[in-house]
Amino acid sequence: MLTPDIKTNLILKEIGIKRYSLRSKMPHSIEKGLHYYQKGLILALLDKPFEDFIKEHQDFIKAIIEATKSGDGKENNGTILFSSREELKEQTLNFSKSKLIIIFGNISNEMIFDTQFIKAPPIDQLISSKELKKHLWIEIKNQLNL
Numbered sequence: 214m215l216t217p218d219i220k221t222n223l224i225l226k227e228i229g230i231k232r233y234s235l236r237s238k239m240p241h242s243i244e245k246g247l248h249y250y251q252k253g254l255i256l257a258l259l260d261k262p263f264e265d266f267i268k269e270h271q272d273f274i275k276a277i278i279e280a281t282k283s284g285d286g287k288e289n290n291g292t293i294l295f296s297s298r299e300e301l302k303e304q305t306l307n308f309s310k311s312k313l314i315i316i317f318g319n320i321s322n323e324m325i326f327d328t329q330f331i332k333a334p335p336i337d338q339l340i341s342s343k344e345l346k347k348h349l350w351i352e353i354k355n356q357l358n359l
Contacts (some may be wrong), residue, residue, distance in 0.1 A: 215242075224230040230259045240342075243322065245294070245295060245296065246292045246293065246294055247292065247293045247295065247301065247305075247320070248260070248261055248262045248263065248291075248292050249263075249289075249290060249291060249292075249293070249308075250263045250274055250278075250281070250288075250289075251287075251288070251289045251290065251308070251311070252275065252278045252285075252286065252287070252288045252289070253278070253283050253285045253286035253287070254283040254286070254309055254310065254311055254312040254313070255278045255283050255311065255312060255313050255314075255315065256311040256313070256314045256315070257274055257277075257278065257314075257315050257316075257317060258276075258314060258316045258317065258318050258320055259318065260314070260317065260318030260319055260320055260335065261353050262290075262292060264289040264290070266336065269340070270336045270337070270340065273336060273339070273340055274317070274336065277315070277349070277353075278315075280350075280353075281313070281353060281357055281359070282359070283313070293305065311359055312357065313330070313331065313353070313356050314331070315328040315330070315333055315349075315353070316330055316331065316332050316333060317333050317334075317335060317336055317339075318333075318334070318335040318336070319351070323344055331349070331352045331353065331356060333352075334349075334350050
């Protein structure tokens with residue numbers, strides 16, 4: 214006696230439809246992403262793509278960078294995909310000319326660069342807290358000798 218499940222499989226097989234498909238093999242290396250926004254000699258590492266921030270947050274990031282007086286110049290943003298620390302270093306060689314890197318939000322410690330950097334809280338927390346803004350500005354001033 215055929216069960217409904219077996220009948221369904223037989224009918225689908227006869228008309229050329231596979232009910233189940235085999236999974237493709239997963240690659241051994243899992244790629245991670247590093248989102249950034251750069252203007253001039255200041256690089257901001259972000260916990261999500263720059264385009265995903267609301268306009269107010271984008272303007273806030275730009276204002277922080279422009280306040281450093283090193284944020285004049287070409288504006289650039291994007292995502293770097295990597296699967297190892299060595300691959301990340303290779304892809305970020307052009308960032309080595311940065312004067313300062315500001316890391317916003319929760320980004321893994323394995324992405325730390327040889328250049329000076331400041332670990333800042335997430336953008337939403339910064340916008341809502343004057344004390345966090347003040348602390349970040351003091352760190353920026355100390356790093357850049359402003």
